[in-house]
Amino acid sequence: RRPRRAGVYIRVLSFALRAPVGVAPRWPCVGCARRSSVGRASGPAGLNFLSWKLCITTMRLVILDNYDLASEWAAKYICNRIIQFKPGQDRYFILGLPTDFSSYVKKWNLSVLGSTPLGCYKKLIEYHKNGDLSFKYVKTFNMDEYVGLPRNHPESYHSYMWNNFFKHIDIDPNNAHILDGNATDLQAECDAFEKKIKEAGGIDLFVGGIGPDGHIAFNEPGSSLVSRTRLKTLAMDTILANAKYFDGDLSKVPTMALTVGVGTVMDAREVMILITGAHKAFALYKAIEEGVNHMWTVSAFQQHPRTIFVCDEDATLELRVKTVKYFKGEH
Amino acid sequence: MDIWAHHSPIQAPDQTRRRIRRLQLGLTMRGGQGAARALVLQFTNCRILRGGALLREDLWVRGGRILDPEKLFFEERRVADEQRDCGGCILAPGFIDVQINGGFGVDFSQATEDVGSGVALVARRILSHGVTSFCPTLVTSPPEVYHKAPEAASLPEAAGDFVIAPSLDVHSSNWFVVLPQIPVKSGGPHGAGVLGVHLEGPFISREKRGAHPEAHLRSFEASAFQDLLATYGSLDNVRIVTLAPELDRSHEVIQALTALGICVSLGHSVADLGAAEEAVRSGATFITHLFNAMLPFHHRDPGIVGLLTSDQLPPGRHIFYGMIADGMHTNPAALRIAYRAHPQGLVLVTDAVPALGLGNGRHTLGQQEVEVDGLTAYVAGTKTLSGSITPMDVCVRHFLQATGCSVEAALEAASLHPAQLLGLEKHKGTLDFGADADFVVLDDSLHVRATYISGELVWQAEETRQ
Numbered sequence: 001r002r003p004r005r006a007g008v009y010i011r012v013l014s015f016a017l018r019a020p021v022g023v024a025p026r027w028p029c030v031g032c033a034r035r036s037s038v039g040r041a042s043g044p045a046g047l048n049f050l051s052w053k054l055c056i057t058t059m060r061l062v063i064l065d066n067y068d069l070a071s072e073w074a075a076k077y078i079c080n081r082i083i084q085f086k087p088g089q090d091r092y093f094i095l096g097l098p099t100d101f102s103s104y105v106k107k108w109n110l111s112v113l114g115s116t117p118l119g120c121y122k123k124l125i126e127y128h129k130n131g132d133l134s135f136k137y138v139k140t141f142n143m144d145e146y147v148g149l150p151r152n153h154p155e156s157y158h159s160y161m162w163n164n165f166f167k168h169i170d171i172d173p174n175n176a177h178i179l180d181g182n183a184t185d186l187q188a189e190c191d192a193f194e195k196k197i198k199e200a201g202g203i204d205l206f207v208g209g210i211g212p213d214g215h216i217a218f219n220e221p222g223s224s225l226v227s228r229t230r231l232k233t234l235a236m237d238t239i240l241a242n243a244k245y246f247d248g249d250l251s252k253v254p255t256m257a258l259t260v261g262v263g264t265v266m267d268a269r270e271v272m273i274l275i276t277g278a279h280k281a282f283a284l285y286k287a288i289e290e291g292v293n294h295m296w297t298v299s300a301f302q303q304h305p306r307t308i309f310v311c312d313e314d315a316t317l318e319l320r321v322k323t324v325k326y327f328k329g330e331h
Numbered sequence: 332m333d334i335w336a337h338h339s340p341i342q343a344p345d346q347t348r349r350r351i352r353r354l355q356l357g358l359t360m361r362g363g364q365g366a367a368r369a370l371v372l373q374f375t376n377c378r379i380l381r382g383g384a385l386l387r388e389d390l391w392v393r394g395g396r397i398l399d400p401e402k403l404f405f406e407e408r409r410v411a412d413e414q415r416d417c418g419g420c421i422l423a424p425g426f427i428d429v430q431i432n433g434g435f436g437v438d439f440s441q442a443t444e445d446v447g448s449g450v451a452l453v454a455r456r457i458l459s460h461g462v463t464s465f466c467p468t469l470v471t472s473p474p475e476v477y478h479k480a481p482e483a484a485s486l487p488e489a490a491g492d493f494v495i496a497p498s499l500d501v502h503s504s505n506w507f508v509v510l511p512q513i514p515v516k517s518g519g520p521h522g523a524g525v526l527g528v529h530l531e532g533p534f535i536s537r538e539k540r541g542a543h544p545e546a547h548l549r550s551f552e553a554s555a556f557q558d559l560l561a562t563y564g565s566l567d568n569v570r571i572v573t574l575a576p577e578l579d580r581s582h583e584v585i586q587a588l589t590a591l592g593i594c595v596s597l598g599h600s601v602a603d604l605g606a607a608e609e610a611v612r613s614g615a616t617f618i619t620h621l622f623n624a625m626l627p628f629h630h631r632d633p634g635i636v637g638l639l640t641s642d643q644l645p646p647g648r649h650i651f652y653g654m655i656a657d658g659m660h661t662n663p664a665a666l667r668i669a670y671r672a673h674p675q676g677l678v679l680v681t682d683a684v685p686a687l688g689l690g691n692g693r694h695t696l697g698q699q700e701v702e703v704d705g706l707t708a709y710v711a712g713t714k715t716l717s718g719s720i721t722p723m724d725v726c727v728r729h730f731l732q733a734t735g736c737s738v739e740a741a742l743e744a745a746s747l748h749p750a751q752l753l754g755l756e757k758h759k760g761t762l763d764f765g766a767d768a769d770f771v772v773l774d775d776s777l778h779v780r781a782t783y784i785s786g787e788l789v790w791q792a793e794e795t796r797q
Contacts (some may be wrong), residue, residue: 152401162401167389173408 071119227261425463454522471532478564527570589614
């Protein structure tokens with residue numbers, strides 16, 4: 001048996017996720033250094049649609065050793081998906097994107113806290129700078145934005161996306177959509193956002209993270225699982241957690257946010273949730289080992305046909321050993 | 332300007348106040364209506380000096396101003412029209428030289444027919460030193476250098492202490508006046524911008540005149556500020572005045588000049604600390620070449636040097652001080668003492684003489700001869716230093732090496748601090764959004780590779796041209 005690449009366990013059909021021959025051949029199969037003959041046998045077109053479909057529906061939980069590997073895996077997955085999609089002038093790849101606290105970057109060691117999509121963004125930027133990935137024909141829709149925070153405030157999600165992603169890549173500014181928390185009519189802004197997603201043809205891949213209380217975007221516990229983009233009041237937990245990024249002054253912390261609904265994300269053709277860090281472990285347990293429950297909104301994705309949960313070892317601390325072993329492929 | 336709020340018992344005439352406002356606006360009126368359609372330039376692969384740190388960021392420029400790329404992305408939904416790779420260099424705000432007496436054979440204080448072209452020559456040549464704005468300095472000179480004396484028949488009644496100036500100079504230079512020929516001017520490919528004239532003298536101390544000619548020194552006699560006006564004529568193009576605060580009635584003059592928006596500097600003086608503090612309370616904000624031409628530091632009366640750490644200054648204000656960091660005018664140890672005592676106020680100046688950029692030999696400075704020998708310039712026949720011939724970028728490198736300060740601090744001493752002194756820190760001496768795009772491209776050893784004014788390349792080093 002050929003040795004697996006150290007530290008990566010994926011329970012997938014072996015040929016499923018290799019980069020198709022002739023398309024971006026510069027790196028090996030995502031997460032796996034092996035090149036089996038099975039893939040080659042499928043011809044110069046490489047990965048065919050059927051095998052791709054098969055592989056996706058079998059994959060639910062991907063467990064990597066640590067935050068860096070998890071970010072890399074997720075970035076490679078996104079990269080592969082965009083390239084395999086072959087975006088072009090009339091065919092844009094629609095990507096949903098997450099955000100997080102900007103100050104995390106400056107004040108804390110990321111790998112200790114995990115739970116931010118920053119590592120994933122950094123890897124995507126690296127692939128772009130290497131010339132492997134272009135965002136020219138990619139449209140992005142961000143999940144959320146604070147209400148009442150100036151657009152150029154360092155903690156606003158506009159700033160986060162600009163500093164950590166958009167300024168390093170070649171995306172067309174007209175294709176980067178973020179909710180405007182300073183719009184005069186907030187509900188109209190939300191409705192317009194939903195309309196833009198619809199006009200773009202729906203989201204191909206929605207990438208997101210979860211909060212310690214199991215929320216996706218700002219769909220706090222108790223949010224409807226069929227909700228759409230709307231104005232949400234933030235839970236007290238979230239406000240208290242945010243205070244340290246606003247100089248510890250509670251009065252400066254935004255109390256409301258615009259967010260995509262759980263239903264909006266469920267409409268995406270594919271969803272990838274990044275969960276890293278021990279403080280997300282309980283939320284992950286509730287999300288996949290317990291039932292679908294609006295108090296843990298990310299559990300709604302148990303009913304989505306194509307969802308991937310990408311996590312590190314620390315995030316699996318509250319899962320049953322049986323679950324972890326199953327998804328790691330050790331029987 | 333802030334200093335207006337503090338003292339203005341002698342009200343400036345409305346006209347002059349409007350002139351000051353026009354002067355400030357004239358330096359900052361760029362962009363305008365066509366700005367939104369102008370090309371967006373993106374300087375990549377560089378480190379920019381912003382907020383006191385060297386950041387790995389791109390510099391965006393449009394319409395001669397620094398642009399906020401995030402705003403451009405989210406509001407205008409535009410990308411850069413042109414990208415320029417800076418090869419990993421440092422992009423710093425253009426240097427500002429507030430004390431330069433001439434250079435390349437040009438003497439600003441020499442009254443000639445065409446002072447303008449002399450200033451233009453210096454302005455063009457100092458681009459290679461990384462200087463994008465400067466204050467041409469006039470040393471103590473006879474009054475006819477500053478303004479044209481009226482004809483005898485049309486003498487106004489309130490002549491006061493007017494010196495009618497029978498011709499002291501057989502070359503009939505009394506027909507050519509210098510001061511009105513040096514207007515405020517924006518920089519560009521033609522040369523660095525002129526921020527206004529620095530008048531060093533003649534209201535200075537006899538004992539500390541240095542290289543200034545004794546014959547033309549003056550003091551405030553009967554009518555203080557009127558006396559000053561009588562000497563200088565119009566103050567339209569004036570930006571800084573250096574005077575000695577121990578002269579009688581100097582505080583009135585300082586207040587009047589401050590009210591006009593002119594920066595008052597203390598120098599060539601034997602003032603003690605008390606007189607100096609009084610002058611600062613009246614509005615003085617600068618010290619001309621610290622340690623030179625003033626009483627030395629004494630532990631019981633630090634003199635003007637004591638202003639660096641004085642606690643008698645108006646709250647919220649601190650003093651700026653010029654230093655000639657050429658290794659000769661000030662011992663490096665003294666430079667370090669001053670820097671450590673008050674790093675926020677240090678302004679690097681060249682105090683360059685016309686011999687800057689020329690070889691060894693005899694040259695003219697004001698009304699006297701100077702002798703250049705290698706890196707030093709003396710008053711001919713004496714051992715008195717007569718200004719320096721060290722270019723600004725050499726001063727910056729020497730300052731960095733002598734004090735061991737950070738690169739950011741050294742660059743700010745030559746750009747941000749002079750801009751703060753002149754109240755221009757929103758537009759000059761900084762790479763913040765909205766500031767004028769005057770910057771200099773430096774390699775890691777702080778040698779100038781290229782100079783930009785208003786986002787336009789105005790000078791480039793030889794090796795980078797290939």
